[in-house]
Amino acid sequence: MTRYTWRTGILEVLMLVVALVFAFPFYILINLAIRKENDQGSPLVPTFAPTIENFVNAWNQASLGGAIVNSLMVSVLSVVVIVFVSAMASYPLVRLTSRLSKTAYWVIMVGLLLPFQVALIPLYTTIRDIGLLGTTWSLVLFYAGLQVPFSVFLYTGFLRALPAEYEEAAWVDGAGPLTTFWRIVFPMMRPVTGTVIILNAIFVWNDFLTPLLYLSGSGSQTIPVALFSFVGEYQSNWPIVFAGLIIGIAPILIVYFLLQKTVIQGFSGGLKG
């Protein structure tokens, strides 16, 4: 089973055929996005005279530039807050033996069971009442709280397997808890921080329901909502719509292809934001 036999060859060909079937939607997406608007040919026929006109039009008409900036801002800020609070919280939750610490851990873990659909509506009224509705801050606040259980779960799982000797040495040398944590423990947790960043960033970037609620009617939109309203206006003009869709997914695909190993590793742990 370790050599490349004729059976392996057949499997290889078979898998490439399966890949072609999987690729069909991508083919349609690209094929149509590079097509001239007045080209009424079948979407299946390859486009021989490609144009970038649709991309220019989509960019200008869907104000995708602003949406990408918003999405970037929301994703980066949310992830920074999530990493900061979850990493720090995991430290006492793992290393302290007190009953209070154990209780706090289980209270947070209960959050893994709560789909946010129940909290969404009551929280909506709170956000409205404190005047944050329509701001990107409401999203950062929401994601930061929503992703705590999952991120703390990842951090505590990792920290539990880390021996405490290095920290103890620091304690003995008289370093305070903050110094010990940020100088010694946090750097050792780098692998899991990578996973936390990737899983949360992809979740935040792709989320549709939350920004649809909290940003609706405001000028600032994230990518999924901007695409949603853009398509609403240009429904029948598929080439320009598809160009817009490609622009909208370009950032995430670039990150994915650059960090493919890390991204796949993060997801294959069987966890998701």
Add this chain to the structure above:
Amino acid sequence: MARTSEAAPAALKRRRITSMPRTVLLFAVPALALYTFVLLVPTARGTVFAFTNWDGLSRTFDFVGFNNFAAIFANPDSVKAIINTLIIAFVTTFIANAIGLALAVALNSRIKSRNALRVFFFAPAVLTPVVTAYLFKYIFAPLGPLNGVLDAFGLGVLKQDWLGDPNWALIAVMIVIIWQQSGYTMVIYLAGLQGIPAELLEASAVDGAGAGRRFWSITRPLLAPAITISVMLTLIHGLKVFAEVYVMTGGGPGNSTNSLSTLIYKNAFQFGLFGSSIAMALILLVMVALISAIQYRALLAQGGHK
């Protein structure tokens, strides 16, 4: 996890620091505060509102007991949404896991394209669901590529207005979810397969076990935790589905393809039925919590993965 078992007794003894001052628990306060504000308190309030006739705007409301729940089960549209949600969750889970497992077994071989194919098959899982949904909305359109392909193969009789027919529309939505989730289950299975020692399989091959026997007696039991995790994740993903349904069919034609999440959204924010929407969300919560509990038990029984 390997790390714990290798370093076991020594590391475990030292994983807690007894001399640590209690005040370090303050490190957990920001996380707890955010989590309480965003998830705990609203979920608790929501649970109360589910038993009221609150409209989302007024300061006053009356308790109506289980009326909201009774109304949900008496209304054919919401019953349909519950059934659709269950169908979507179970069918996509079964098929996406079968495809994912098959892809993982095929890629866990010597084929030269395995790394490229792994990256490729997983790509739909990171795509923005709104984008995927629009793409497929076009593919399933009456004059779209799917009907075009059927024509090209002389299968014109099979052509449909896929999204205009309630039964086909639900199937179309499920196809999209399967396309997204198969690569995701694949990477979970691939990680599981790569953790199975090759010597074990080789030894049993030497002992005369065929490929099928090897898969059933060695691979399958060792893959059990991966199967549990993958099945539960796809089930929960299916139960919560929103963007795919909302974008592709808007819950239509009529109310025939609503999922719980799209109906909750529509009832609350288009019709102001906050009380009954939250009651519906609670039904979703119970389903998700139930599945998570089953997963937890299963993982414990399988020897506690993670």
